[in-house]
């Protein structure tokens with residue numbers, strides 16, 4: 524945390540967090556020197572044609588904005604106009620190890636805040652329009668050039684009736700042209716507009732989610748609803764006659780109020796809520812379980828032996844988080860014996876674990892702990 528990073532304009536992560544994170548934009552020239560990206564436009568288009576990849580195209584034709592969602596087919600992609608469109612692919616880190624590798628450079632921000640790596644490809648004039656996001660985002664330029672205009676004090680009125688949230692009265696306060704390896708950090712609610720300056724513009728957006736308080740509270744109440752257990756029935760053995768049979772009585776309001784006041788939660792409830800919800804896969808994420816045949820052949824003992832010769836990896840789509848000795852993987856708690864807590868924390872932090880350097884007993888414990896996860900495709904060995 525105290526080492527200055529090229530990625531952060533030679534600031535230490537600590538200084539970046541104190542002075543910029545959630546506070547003000549930061550332009551970093553050559554944040555990733557020699558970065559050209561790891562996807563060609565064709566490869567990105569290939570991803571956008573796959574069923575399990577979330578993608579969209581934003582086009583502007585004669586001042587009208589159009590949005591189409593993938594998966595696309597080759598034909599529709601080759602039939603795109605000659606200017607003013609962008610193809611955007613979400614969660615590229617779920618599909619490419621190079622993307623996960625890039626995200627690991629942002630490990631100075633907790634995984635619990637990470638959303639995904641989105642990659643966009645735009646030809647000249649391509650843009651998604653001026654907008655604000657509920658994200659902290661690092662916009663890293665791959666190939667080509669993009670002109671970014673930003674405004675921290677803009678009018679937030681949206682153009683009516685569009686399938687996209689586009690600001691009606693955006694005016695730039697500051698602007699820069701970003702080239703390969705340059706990066707712009709934007710906190711949430713900074714209006715921004717990035718327009719491609721050539722036919723080769725690829726932008727890598729490393730996004731950190733900023734949920735609305737309302738969403739967090741609603742999700743927590745849902746969690747409580749699933750976990751709460753109360754016995755007994757509503758009691759009114761003391762019921763008295765009332766003048767209006769249609770009136771809800773004060774007594775009833777008081778009784779139910781007292782009942783509701785008994786709903787309690789503590790730090791463990793909040794931890795469990797966060798562990799489950801932050802690791803819950805998006806609805807469009809599917810894992811590939813090991814085939815039944817292969818599963819039959821991988822017993823816990825076999826798995827332990829494989830760990831002696833291989834390295835354990837989290838699947839690109841998996842999320843493993845922990846609080847102390849409480850672990851969560853893909854929406855579920857994972858019981859981890861004390862003796863292997865430390866290597867499992869390493870797996871969570873780095874998404875990989877060299878199991879060859881562990882003791883036989885630890886490997887056996889790991890095999891027991893992760894056997895179901897292995898069969899479900901949550902982890903892999905290589």
Ligand code: SIN
Pocket residue numbers: 609642643645650651656660715717726728
């Ligand atoms: C883009 O890559 O075109 C859009 C990224 C953003 O504005 O958040």
Ligand code: CO
Pocket residue numbers: 654655656715
């Ligand atoms: Co944006």
